[in-house]
Amino acid sequence: MAGEPMSYAIKECYYTLQGEGAQAGRAAVFLRFAGCNLWSGREIDREEAICRFCDTDFVGTDGPGGGRFVAEELAAHVASFWPGGGSPYVVATGGEPLLQLDSPLIDALHDEGFEIGVETNGTIAAPAGLDWICVSPKSTAELVQTEGDELKLVFPQSDAPPDQFSGLAFDHFFLQPMDGPYQSIAIATTVDYCRANPLWRLSLQTHKLIGIP
Numbered sequence: 001m002a003g004e005p006m007s008y009a010i011k012e013c014y015y016t017l018q019g020e021g022a023q024a025g026r027a028a029v030f031l032r033f034a035g036c037n038l039w040s041g042r043e044i045d046r047e048e049a050i051c052r053f054c055d056t057d058f059v060g061t062d063g064p065g066g067g068r069f070v071a072e073e074l075a076a077h078v079a080s081f082w083p084g085g086g087s088p089y090v091v092a093t094g095g096e097p098l099l100q101l102d103s104p105l106i107d108a109l110h111d112e113g114f115e116i117g118v119e120t121n122g123t124i125a126a127p128a129g130l131d132w133i134c135v136s137p138k139s140t141a142e143l144v145q146t147e148g149d150e151l152k153l154v155f156p157q158s159d160a161p162p163d164q165f166s167g168l169a170f171d172h173f174f175l176q177p178m179d180g181p182y183q184s185i186a187i188a189t190t191v192d193y194c195r196a197n198p199l200w201r202l203s204l205q206t207h208k209l210i211g212i213p
C-alpha cells in the first residue's frame with residue numbers, strides 16, 4: 001500500500017515584512033506551522049511549559065491562509081502571496097517549524113523560486129537546504145542546532161545567559177527584549193547588556209512597533 005504524502009499543518013500564512021533580526025525590513029511570506037515541542041499552546045499549561053513567554057498562537061489550522069497541505073500545494077499557496085519582483089522570501093516559523101519542515105517541502109519552495117528562512121528554537125537539527133537559519137534558544141531546553149546565520153536570544157531568561165552562546169558558529173548575535181508584563185525592564189536590561197558586550201546587537205520586534213503582523 002502506498003503511504004499518504006506528508007501533510008503539513010499550517011496555522012496561518014500571510015505576506016508582511018520580517019520584523020526581527022538581521023533580515024528586519026525584508027518582505028517575506030510568513031508560513032506559521034501549527035504545534036510546538038516546548039509548549040502545548042494552551043494557557044493552562046504555560047506556567048509548567050519549558051518555554052513560558054511565547055507571544056504566539058500556533059494552535060490549530062484555523063488562521064488566515066491556514067489549513068492542511070501537501071508539499072507542492074503548500075509551495076504554490078506560499079507563492080500566491082508574493083507580489084512579483086525582488087527576491088521571493090518565505091519565513092518558516094510557528095510553533096516549531098522543524099517539527100514538520102522537511103526536504104520535500106524545501107525542494108518544492110525552491111522550485112517556486114523562494115529563499116527559505118527559518119525561525120527555530122534550536123532543539124531539532126535543521127534539514128539541509130535552508131537559506132537562512134535563525135536559532136532562538138529557550139531556557140533549559142537542550143540546544144541541538146549550534147550553527148546557523150543568526151542567534152537571536154530572547155532576553156533576559158534566567159537559565160540562558162548570553163555567554164553560553166557567544167562562542168557558537170553564527171554570523172550575527174542578537175538579544176531581543178522579552179515582550180510581556182516586564183517589557184520595559186527587559187528593554188533597559190538588553191540595552192545595558194549590548195552596551196557592555198558589543199558582540200550582541202539589539203533586535204526590536206519592529207512589526208509590533210508599527211502594528212503589522
Ligand SMILES: C[S@@+](CC[C@H](N)C(=O)[O-])C[C@H]1O[C@@H](n2cnc3c(N)ncnc32)[C@H](O)[C@@H]1O
Nearest residue numbers: 053054055056094095096119120121136178179
Ligand atoms: C514564536 S517563535 C516561533 C519559532 C520557534 N519556535 C522559536 O521559538 O524560535 C518566533 C520568535 O519569536 C520569539 N519570541 C517568542 N515570544 C517572545 C516574546 N514574548 N518576546 C520576544 N520574542 C519572543 C522567539 O524567541 C522566536 O525568535
Ligand SMILES: Nc1nc2[nH]cc(C(=O)O)c2c(=O)[nH]1
Nearest residue numbers: 017018019020093119207213
Ligand atoms: N513581521 C513579523 N516578523 C517576525 N519575525 C519573526 C516572527 C515570528 O513570529 O516568528 C515574526 C512575526 O510574527 N511577524
Ligand code: SF4
Nearest residue numbers: 036039051054095121
Ligand atoms: S519555542 Fe517558540 S513557538 Fe514554542 S513556545 Fe517557545 S517561542 Fe513559542
Ligand SMILES: [Mg+2]
Nearest residue numbers: 055056093213
Ligand atoms: Mg511573531
